[in-house]
Amino acid sequence: MFAVRHVVAAFLLVVAFAAAGQNVSRMSLHVASGLKAGEQVVTVGDDGWIRVRYSYKDNGRGPDIEERLRLAPDGTIAEYQSKGTTTFGSVVDERFTRKGSRAEWKSTSESGRATVTDSALYVPINSSFVPMSASIAALARRPDGKLPLLPGGTLTQRAVDTITITHEGESRDLQLLAQTGIGLRPALAWS
Numbered sequence: 001m002f003a004v005r006h007v008v009a010a011f012l013l014v015v016a017f018a019a020a021g022q023n024v025s026r027m028s029l030h031v032a033s034g035l036k037a038g039e040q041v042v043t044v045g046d047d048g049w050i051r052v053r054y055s056y057k058d059n060g061r062g063p064d065i066e067e068r069l070r071l072a073p074d075g076t077i078a079e080y081q082s083k084g085t086t087t088f089g090s091v092v093d094e095r096f097t098r099k100g101s102r103a104e105w106k107s108t109s110e111s112g113r114a115t116v117t118d119s120a121l122y123v124p125i126n127s128s129f130v131p132m133s134a135s136i137a138a139l140a141r142r143p144d145g146k147l148p149l150l151p152g153g154t155l156t157q158r159a160v161d162t163i164t165i166t167h168e169g170e171s172r173d174l175q176l177l178a179q180t181g182i183g184l185r186p187a188l189a190w191s
Contacts, residue, residue, distance in 0.1 A: 026042075103120065135155060
């Protein structure tokens, strides 16, 4: 059920970002039984920063994270900062910056730097759903459906199904996207 929550949450976040003129989006997160278990509040500032408050508790455990990120023109993450706690209470303190071809990251688990000459997406260790939403949009811009990852690897995205939904006389096509390259199984999201 955890994967299903990620899919639904990512879809809702993409829809929230697509809403014209909306600077703040609030998403309730629920466990399989329907009980509210948390929320994600995303504020898109006029200064280019996206601020996120993400909290999710299932059986008393879950992450509490405050994020701040700025996207590059290609849709990848240019700057990222997060603080908070993980599902089991460990400290989250993570930073990433990319200036030109120089990328640097530091967290409580690792640190590194790389020289990057093309688009590349930083993958935070502990984050909200916003980086996944950013990856969907960044990959949609790439004709080959592939995006190098930092600190390493490649993220791929392809459409595996398409449906048309109609609401109040208005139709919209949605694609079920499968991303591979992070974790052991594909991540699915409707977009």
